[in-house]
Amino acid sequence: MSDVGEPVPCAEEMRSAAAAFVQRVTVRNRLPLDYSVASLRIVDFLVDGLRKNGVEEAKVREALFGLGAYVGEVLVRRAGATWIDFEAAQRSYFGEPAGVRMPDGRVWNPLGKIRNCFAVGSSQESLRTFYLTLHGRARRRSVA
Numbered sequence: 243m244s245d246v247g248e249p250v251p252c253a254e255e256m257r258s259a260a261a262a263f264v265q266r267v268t269v270r271n272r273l274p275l276d277y278s279v280a281s282l283r284i285v286d287f288l289v290d291g292l293r294k295n296g297v298e299e300a301k302v303r304e305a306l307f308g309l310g311a312y313v314g315e316v317l318v319r320r321a322g323a324t325w326i327d328f329e330a331a332q333r334s335y336f337g338e339p340a341g342v343r344m345p346d347g348r349v350w351n352p353l354g355k356i357r358n359c360f361a362v363g364s365s366q367e368s369l370r371t372f373y374l375t376l377h378g379r380a381r382r383r384s385v386a
Contacts, residue, residue: 256314257311259307259311260312262308263312264277264312277315278320281316282313282316282372285309285356289309289369306356306360310353310354310355311352313372313373314340314342322345325340326342328349338353
């Protein structure tokens with residue numbers, strides 16, 4: 243994710259990274275990024291727009307990071323996830339410093355999901371579908 247010398251964001255910084263991204267994007271473009279599930283369709287559209295312009299990922303890295311932080315924050319606000327710092331093995335596997343843990347204990351990588359969406363397009367890697375796949379699964383509690 244990061245180049246040498248670039249600061250590596252941690253879980254506690256992701257909420258503010260998402261908020262800063264939303265503020266920048268909504269002021270300029272009046273996009274309704276309101277942390278709703280429906281707004282993930284807008285994120286799909288934005289990623290596809292970046293992709294269709296043929297720009298290299300390195301040139302839109304900051305925008306992709308902001309979009310990933312936003313998607314993670316939607317999971318936090320709407321699905322009960324929490325931001326976590328990845329352990330060394332997870333960082334190596336995901337290629338990102340932070341992700342989210344769902345209420346059922348599963349760990350997901352919204353920053354990487356954005357990169358995948360950028361690489362192949364939202365028709366194959368829809369962020370709204372990603373949310374719907376993850377949402378609603380709660381850890382079963384044993385009755386003693």
